[in-house]
Amino acid sequence: MNLRDPAESFTPTVRRLLAGEFDEHAGYATYRSNGTTDFLLTHTLGGRGRYGVREASREVLADEGLTTLVRPGTLHDYGVEPELRHWHFLFVHFHPKPDWLPLLDWPEVAPGIHQLRSGDQAFERITESLQACVRFQGSVLPQGDLLSLNALEAALLWCDTQNPSAAQIDDRLLRAIELVDRDLRAELDVAVLARAANLSVSRFAHLFREQLGVTPQRFVERRRLDAACRLLELTTRPIATIATEVGFTNPLYFSTRFRHHTGLPPTTYRHR
The missing domain is CATH 2.60.120.280 (Regulatory protein AraC)
Structure with a gap:
């Protein structure tokens, strides 16, 4: 030209x-x-x-x-x-x-x-x-x-997120991640996330772990528990209410997983 x-x-x-x-x-x-x-x-x-x-x-x-x-x-x-x-x-x-x-x-x-x-x-x-x-x-x-x-x-x-010189995440996984962030209270098992990504469950689980270094189930749990940490720090809502808001239907199970995640039970974490 x-x-x-x-x-x-x-x-x-x-x-x-x-x-x-x-x-x-x-x-x-x-x-x-x-x-x-x-x-x-x-x-x-x-x-x-x-x-x-x-x-x-x-x-x-x-x-x-x-x-x-x-x-x-x-x-x-x-x-x-x-x-x-x-x-x-x-x-x-x-x-x-x-x-x-x-x-x-x-x-x-x-x-x-x-x-x-x-x-x-x-x-x-x-x-x-x-x-x-x-x-x-x-x-x-x-x-x-x-x-x-x-x-x-x-x-x-x-x-x-699309830059090859940066850490990239497959576009299909982005759809699943957005689904998680949109509503932590929703049903977010691997089958639901795989459908959002338009992948089979096995292919989705393999690709997710390969790119994010963690299983989809653990990723969802971490997002829920991180959100619980913020609510404990910034609100006075009852712990059972917070558990429900971040997607845990059983408060006792929430407390167990929260302690595993942070090293502290929810009440102690809030006081500190």
């Missing part, structure tokens, strides 16, 4: 972040020869985008399921890919907080351009978070900017 020599596109002024959603067709293009001083993230919902690469006879494509990150000072030569002639995407220009920098260490596909491909579950969560980022940015609430920033951070954290 030969880089075009178009007129320079408008460069936005970004204080914290600038987010939006575009659904564009043939002819949409942006060109900034020096890029911007902020990071640019795009998240393709449909169609296909393209990114030109300086001093290279190729393009970087942005298909559905891909999230693309362009670093500050990198050429902006992007637009609708001419074959599909359509690109629907969410975008955020942002200046990262210092503690976000490890979350931006994505695989580099061209100088200054990084991409991640997400599984279905993570893709859905990234999309939800970025849509919230866009929505809060337009809020009349005085906290709108900070809410938008928090939503972007959530999106980056979900992206990190």
